[in-house]
Amino acid sequence: MSKGKGSEKRFRSSLYIIDTKTRSIKLKNKQCPRCGSIMGYYEPGGARWYCGKCHYTEFIKK
Numbered sequence: 001m002s003k004g005k006g007s008e009k010r011f012r013s014s015l016y017i018i019d020t021k022t023r024s025i026k027l028k029n030k031q032c033p034r035c036g037s038i039m040g041y042y043e044p045g046g047a048r049w050y051c052g053k054c055h056y057t058e059f060i061k062k
């Protein structure tokens with residue numbers, strides 16, 4: 001089951017990132033390595049990708 005009942009959970013839904021090196025815009029969303037669904041990007045509590053389908057979470061190291 002999912003942790004935390006999150007009405008207070010905030011997340012950013014900006015779908016694109018701008019690559020300053022190539023000056024191109026890329027789709028920010030990533031495909032889930034486990035089930036192949038599109039993952040969401042969440043920031044509070046640490047930047048991470050989260051799959052709403054299989055609940056796979058991948059933390060982004062900086």
Ligand SMILES: [Zn+2]
Binds near residue numbers: 033035052053
């Ligand atoms: Zn998944």
